[in-house]
Amino acid sequence: MILDDIVLFLRKVPPFQFLSDGALTSAIRGIASEFYPKGAVITKKDGPGEAYLFVIRKGGAKRSLDYEGQEVLVDYKGEGDVIGYHSLFGEDVPWTDVKAVDDTICYLLRKDQIKKLIDTDGEAKNLFSKSFLHPVTNDAVMELQYKHFTYSCGDKILFNTRVGAVAKRNLSTAPHGISIREAARIMTERHTGSLIFLDAGGAPVGIVTDSDMRDKVVAQGKDVNEPVNTVMSHSLKSVDADEYCYEAVLSMVKNNVHHLIVMKERHLWGILTNHDLMLLQGTSPLAIVKDIEAQSSVNGLIPVSGKINGVYNMLLSDGAKAGNVLRIITEINDRLVRKVITLIEKELGPPPVAYVWIGFGSEGRKEQTFKTDQDNAIIYSDPVNEADAREAQDYFARFSALVRDALFKVGFPPCPANYMASNPMWRQPLKSWKKYAANWTATPTPEAVLNAVTLFDFRAICGEDGLADAFRVHLQSHIADNRLLIGKAASLAIKNAPPIGFLKTFVVEKSGEHKDMLNLKVKGVSPIVDLVRLFALEKGVGTTPTLKRIAALADTHSIVKKYAEELIHAFEFIMLLRIQHQYEKIRNALPPDNFIRPDRLTNLQKRTVKEAFQIISKIQGMVIERYREMIW
Amino acid sequence: MVTYIDRLFNNRKPRRSATIESLDAVSLDLELTGLDERRDAIVSIGAVKMSGGRILLTDTFYRLVNPKIPLCGPSITIHGITPSDVQASKGIEEVLQELIDFCGDGVIIGHCVDIDLAFLGRETKRLTGRPFRNKSIDTLAVYKWLSDRHYHSDSISLGTNPSLYEIAKHFAIPASVSHNAIMDAYITAQLFQRFIAALACCGVERIGDLLRIGNQGGAIKSGEFSNF
Numbered sequence: 091m092i093l094d095d096i097v098l099f100l101r102k103v104p105p106f107q108f109l110s111d112g113a114l115t116s117a118i119r120g121i122a123s124e125f126y127p128k129g130a131v132i133t134k135k136d137g138p139g140e141a142y143l144f145v146i147r148k149g150g151a152k153r154s155l156d157y158e159g160q161e162v163l164v165d166y167k168g169e170g171d172v173i174g175y176h177s178l179f180g181e182d183v184p185w186t187d188v189k190a191v192d193d194t195i196c197y198l199l200r201k202d203q204i205k206k207l208i209d210t211d212g213e214a215k216n217l218f219s220k221s222f223l224h225p226v227t228n229d230a231v232m233e234l235q236y237k238h239f240t241y242s243c244g245d246k247i248l249f250n251t252r253v254g255a256v257a258k259r260n261l262s263t264a265p266h267g268i269s270i271r272e273a274a275r276i277m278t279e280r281h282t283g284s285l286i287f288l289d290a291g292g293a294p295v296g297i298v299t300d301s302d303m304r305d306k307v308v309a310q311g312k313d314v315n316e317p318v319n320t321v322m323s324h325s326l327k328s329v330d331a332d333e334y335c336y337e338a339v340l341s342m343v344k345n346n347v348h349h350l351i352v353m354k355e356r357h358l359w360g361i362l363t364n365h366d367l368m369l370l371q372g373t374s375p376l377a378i379v380k381d382i383e384a385q386s387s388v389n390g391l392i393p394v395s396g397k398i399n400g401v402y403n404m405l406l407s408d409g410a411k412a413g414n415v416l417r418i419i420t421e422i423n424d425r426l427v428r429k430v431i432t433l434i435e436k437e438l439g440p441p442p443v444a445y446v447w448i449g450f451g452s453e454g455r456k457e458q459t460f461k462t463d464q465d466n467a468i469i470y471s472d473p474v475n476e477a478d479a480r481e482a483q484d485y486f487a488r489f490s491a492l493v494r495d496a497l498f499k500v501g502f503p504p505c506p507a508n509y510m511a512s513n514p515m516w517r518q519p520l521k522s523w524k525k526y527a528a529n530w531t532a533t534p535t536p537e538a539v540l541n542a543v544t545l546f547d548f549r550a551i552c553g554e555d556g557l558a559d560a561f562r563v564h565l566q567s568h569i570a571d572n573r574l575l576i577g578k579a580a581s582l583a584i585k586n587a588p589p590i591g592f593l594k595t596f597v598v599e600k601s602g603e604h605k606d607m608l609n610l611k612v613k614g615v616s617p618i619v620d621l622v623r624l625f626a627l628e629k630g631v632g633t634t635p636t637l638k639r640i641a642a643l644a645d646t647h648s649i650v651k652k653y654a655e656e657l658i659h660a661f662e663f664i665m666l667l668r669i670q671h672q673y674e675k676i677r678n679a680l681p682p683d684n685f686i687r688p689d690r691l692t693n694l695q696k697r698t699v700k701e702a703f704q705i706i707s708k709i710q711g712m713v714i715e716r717y718r719e720m721i722w
Numbered sequence: 723m724v725t726y727i728d729r730l731f732n733n734r735k736p737r738r739s740a741t742i743e744s745l746d747a748v749s750l751d752l753e754l755t756g757l758d759e760r761r762d763a764i765v766s767i768g769a770v771k772m773s774g775g776r777i778l779l780t781d782t783f784y785r786l787v788n789p790k791i792p793l794c795g796p797s798i799t800i801h802g803i804t805p806s807d808v809q810a811s812k813g814i815e816e817v818l819q820e821l822i823d824f825c826g827d828g829v830i831i832g833h834c835v836d837i838d839l840a841f842l843g844r845e846t847k848r849l850t851g852r853p854f855r856n857k858s859i860d861t862l863a864v865y866k867w868l869s870d871r872h873y874h875s876d877s878i879s880l881g882t883n884p885s886l887y888e889i890a891k892h893f894a895i896p897a898s899v900s901h902n903a904i905m906d907a908y909i910t911a912q913l914f915q916r917f918i919a920a921l922a923c924c925g926v927e928r929i930g931d932l933l934r935i936g937n938q939g940g941a942i943k944s945g946e947f948s949n950f
Contacts, residue, residue, distance in 0.1 A: 092770065092779055092908045095896075123777045125912075127919040198776070 096121065096197060099147060103170040105217040106145075113214045116207045120200040123147070126190040132173065133188045142198035144173040149194025150694045153186040168694055174201070175218070192697065253338050254331030256367065257352040257360035263288050266295050270307055270321060271314040273298055284349055284361060287322060294351055294358055296322035328353050329362060336414065338362055343379050343421045382425050388433055388496040395426055395500040399460075402673050412665035413637050420456040428552045430496045438489055442481045443519075445470035446553035447493075447511070454547040455619065456635045457665075460672050460682045463505045464497055467516040467548070469523050469557045479519070486517045509544065520557055524564045531568040531575050539578040542569065546627060547634050566630050576627055580717040583620040584710045588703035589613045610671065611684035614664035614699070617706045618657065621713065625650055636661055649712055653705060660702035667695065738930030742918055743774040745929050747859070748828040749911035751903045752838045753801040755789050759840050763789035764814055765803050767821055768903030770911045771828065775918040777911045783824045784904040786811040801901040814845050822846070822854075829933070830858040831914050833886040833906075859936025861910055864917045865889055867935045871924060889913055 097114065100106040106114060122142075126132055132151055133140050151167045167173055173188055173196075208215040262280045264273060266287035277285050277300070284299040298318060306312065306321040327345045329338045331354040338350055342364055352360040364380075378401060381394045401422065402415070431447055451465035452458045468486055473479040490511035498504055504512075511517045518526070527545075530538040545565060550558035569575060589608060608614075619636050625647050626639045633642055640657055643650040650657065672682035688696065737744075750769045756762035764787045771781035786808050793805045811817075821842075832838050835858045846854040862883065880888050886909055890897035895912045898905075918932075926932060 091784065091902070091904050092782060096779060119780060121779045122773075123779055123912075123915075125775060125915040125919055127923075130919070197779075 093118070093121075096123075100145070100197075103145060103172070108217050109214055113207055113211055116211075117199060117204055117214075119203045122198045124196055124198055126151075126194045126196065128190055128193050130190045130194075131187065132190060132194070132196065135187045140174060141201055142174065143201055143204060144188075145197045145199065146171050146173070147195040147197055149190060149192040151188050151194060152191050153188050168692070192694070252331065253329050253333050253335055253350075253352055253362055254354065254359070256335060257331065257362040258366070259360045261286055261351075261358070261361040263294075263358070265290075266319055266322070268318055269315050270303075270312065270318050273318040274303060274307075274314070277303075284363070286326075286351060286358070286361070287318065288358075292358075294326055294328075296324045297326055297349055297351070298322045299349060323347075326351055330354070331359050335367060336418075339367060340418060340421070342367075343418070343425075346379070346383070378422055379425055382422075382429050385429065386433075388430060388499055391426065391429060391500045398422055398426075399673070399676055402460075402669070412662045412669060415669055416457055416459070416635075416665070420458060423453070423458055424551055426500060427497065427502075430500065431493060431552045434489060434492045434496060437492070438485065441470070441489065442478065442485050443471040443473055444554045444557065445486070446555065446557040447551045448548045448558055449551045450544055450548040451509070453551075454549045454634050456549070457615075457619070459665075459669050460676060462502070464494065464502045465505055465509050465544075466511050466551070467509075467545075468511040468518075469561055470517070470519050471554070471557065472519045472521045482519070486511070487514070490517050520560060523561050527561070527565045527568045531572050534572075534575045534578050536578075539575060539582070542575060543579050543582065543623065543627075546623065549634050562632055566632065569627055570630050576624070577717050579620075579624050579627055580713050583617070583624040584713055585620075586612055586617045587710065588617060588707045606687065606689070607685040608688050609684050610664055610668045610686055614702065614706075615661070615668060617710070618661045618664070621706070621709055622650075622657065624713065649709060653709060656701075656705045657709070660705050663698050664702055667699070738928065738933065740929050741774075741927055742921070742929055742932055745772070745774050745932070746826070746828045747772040747831050747914070748825045748856075749777075749831040749907045749914060750825075750835070750838060751832060751906040751910060752841060753797075753803060753901060753903045754837075754841060755791060755793060755797050757837065759844065761791075762841075763787075763791050764841055764845070765789050765793065765797075765801065765808055766903040767817060768905070768907040769821070769824060770904070770907050771824075772831070772911055772914065775915045777908070777915060782904060782907075783821060785817045785820065787817050788813050790814075801903075815849055818842075818845055818849055825856055828856065829929075830856050831861060831910060831936075832858065833861045833889075833910050833913070835860045857933055859914075859933060861886075861889075861913050861917065861936075863938065864914075864921070864932075864936050868917065868920055868924070886910060886913070 096118065100114065100118070106117065109117060126149070128149075132144060146167055146169050148169060150169070151171075151173065153167065153173070167188075204218070208218055260282075262276065262282045262284070263286045264276055266289060268276075268287075273285055277283070277298075284297055286294050287296045287298070289295045296319060298321060302321050302323065307314065312321065325345065325347065327341055327347055327350050329341055329350045329352055331352050341350060342348065348364045350362045351358060352362050354360075378394065378397050381397070382391065385391050385394060398419070401418065427447070427449070435441065446469050447466060448454070448469060449466050452462050453465055468490060470482055470486060473482050494504060494510055494512040504510060509516060527542070530542040534542070542565070546569070548558070548562075622636045622639045622643075625631075625643050626633075629643060629646055631639055631642045633639055637658060640650055640654050640661075644654040645651065667686065668684060671684075671686050675682045688699070691699065748769050748771055750767070752764050752768075753766040754762050754764055766786050767783065769783040771778040786803065788808045788811045790813060793803070793808065798804060830839065839854065839858055843854045846852060865884070880892060884892075886906060887897050887899050890909050890913060893913065893916050895909060895916075897909045900906070921927075921932065921935070926935065
């Protein structure tokens with residue numbers, strides 16, 4: 091009698107809904123239910139192999155990984171979702187932490203029963219493996235989970251495939267003293283596209299690939315009797331076999347390599363190529379980066395930059411967390427900007443003095459989502475005399491105008507407030523920048539505070555990092571202990587009160603085009619960014635991404651120490667919602683905006699957004715308390 | 723050694739120092755012809771096994787019992803079991819032994835469990851000459867204990883002795899006022915599941931403390947848990 095209700099529920103949930111009556115009866119043999127209060131751990135990563143498959147009856151759970159001490163959200167599971175397919179088909183050790191995000195009831199199905207069913211019932215086996223590979227979404231689940239964010243059905247492959255599963259084991263190695271000819275012979279003999287060279291101690295020191303043979307040997311008419319170390323690439327990047335593939339993608343993009351050596355227990359274990367990853371996944375961020383690098387004109391970059399949206403699709407359908415989407419997109423955008431700058435430099439000839447191209451705003455914080463406004467500036471080396479100064483002024487004036495126009499062409503619209511290097515104010519020698527910093531901080535007029543705070547989020551995109559570092563040190567020394575300036579920054583950080591109304595409903599736009607909508611950027615992302623920046627100003631933290639700032643402040647700042655986890659969660663969630671919303675707009679050929687309709691969110695999303703707003707509100711309250719006499 | 727002594731003195735009893743997670747329990751409910759312990763009889767028994775907070779949904783027990791006394795009056799309208807339903811059922815002599823076997827050493831969980839235990843005790847004594855010795859926990863007592871500690875935010879509206887259904891509704895546990903023994907046992911099990919989580923928040927983690935709370939309710943103040 092108790093089971094009737096449970097069967098009724100499972101009849102609405104894939105794959106159980108497709109099972110025959112008999113198969114379902116076997117599947118639920120020994121079924122139990124368990125209650126998990128909000129925050130409780132359902133399964134632990136690397137914990138003991140679970141004897142059960144979990145079906146969420148009520149509530150919700152999040153799956154997350156620990157990445158460099160930070161919790162990386164994998165995805166959310168809602169009512170009707172199943173946790174633990176993986177363990178049904180392969181490894182028995184859970185690969186994520188699963189925690190209840192709400193009071194949650196799960197049905198626990200005995201894995202041994204289901205395995206038995208799969209072994210004896212071909213049709214059931216099909217259904218279960220299909221669900222595992224392509225999460226089937228039925229109407230109920232769709233409504234609960236991705237109500238308005240329907241992505242093309244991609245596999246969450248990058249995020250749940252370990253490098254070890256894709257990497258080639260049969261890698262070829264050779265002592266690094268041999269000649270190019272010898273290396274080529276070994277590669278031909280073993281039908282391998284790459285050869286890894288080991289030193290006397292057996293440690294890998296370099297790699298030669300087919301393309302090295304083509305580009306560095308044949309194309310340049312190099313003597314093949316020369317030692318192979320003259321053509322091999324020494325920058326060997328490695329990845330652990332237990333990492334997930336998206337980490338490998340990130341490493342390849344970052345280091346601009348196509349091969350990673352794979353280590354296991356600190357021993358050379360295999361090799362991973364971008365080809366392996368591309369086979370694994372159709373569109374790859376790597377392919378786009380490669381495309382960007384291959385272009386020789388700004389016009390050539392235009393179609394490439396259009397492909398970036400495909401990366402969003404891939405990342406979002408892979409269940410990537412906002413933080414990871416931002417990391418990968420930032421990497422690609424940076425490369426696009428660098429390529430543009432390199433092309434313009436080539437056109438104009440080398441600059442008369444060293445310079446650094448800096449980005450601020452969301453670009454500076456590595457939080458760009460879809461093509462956002464340009465926010466950039468140039469810091470160049472102090473010219474030694476009047477003539478040099480004029481030459482530099484002239485060069486950077488032409489240079490910055492060309493870069494601005496080129497960036498516009500590839501999809502970054504100009505900044506309406508003219509915070510761009512093409513504005514003479516924002517292209518200056520280092521000494522002028524130092525003067526700016528001194529002036530802004532000495533007399534914090536509203537405009538000066540805005541400038542100081544905006545510039546605080548800067549980072550070097552291209553050129554001499556040393557110039558950027560020098561300015562950073564200078565700026566921070568002026569900000570440190572400047573209570574007046576920090577007080578003004580505090581007023582800025584509490585300016586946007588979270589939109590939670592008296593009755594815990596969302597406060598939406600009252601009129602106009604966006605009536606009844608919620609501005610996620612102004613009401614959600616910006617307040618968190620502003621608060622965290624304030625704390626970074628207080629403690630002189632030089633890193634710019636919000637999530638990194640939180641991590642850097644977690645031990646030293648009293649408020650962050652207490653609320654780091656909530657802040658990260660709030661930021662990640664709102665950011666992801668925003669990315670999903672904007673992506674959805676773009677897919678429908680509409681310009682991306684920041685307005686969502688709260689009434690279209692699922693209950694879980696609504697609750698999570700409210701929680702995020704509540705934490706913002708709480709921390710704003712603390713800031714008001716702390717700066718009471720300076721704010722009003 | 724401790725285990726040995728435990729066994730010696732606490733025959734048929736859970737280890738009081740063990741964590742609630744390891745508790746073997748049976749959520750139980752009886753439907754009766756009335757509440758008079760001397761005259762009334764059992765008409766149905768429902769029970770669901772639990773392992774800590776886990777409800778073992780397929781480990782259940784449900785029997786109609788022929789009360790051997792005329793089924794009449796208001797009780798029929800409560801549980802909906804009619805004389806013809808129970809006519810063909812076994813008598814308590816047979817069902818009781820099955821129930822005792824089903825329960826084993828499990829701690830009996832019930833809402834106002836004392837009433838049910840009184841009937842079971844009477845029948846066990848009559849039929850076997852021995853008492854019904856399983857330990858028990860009253861979900862109403864646990865509820866009250868938690869209320870005293872303001873655990874349930876708006877419990878005031880529920881009154882001093884809320885019914886099983888009222889509390890279930892409060893916790894959003896689906897419950898129709900059916901007075902069906904197995905469904906009531908299931909609702910009780912779900913309540914107990916919530917209570918275990920709530921008790922953990924109050925620092926109650928040992929079976930011994932749970933038993934004290936489940937038998938005395940408000941009598942125990944927080945901060946006086948035993949050190950088993």
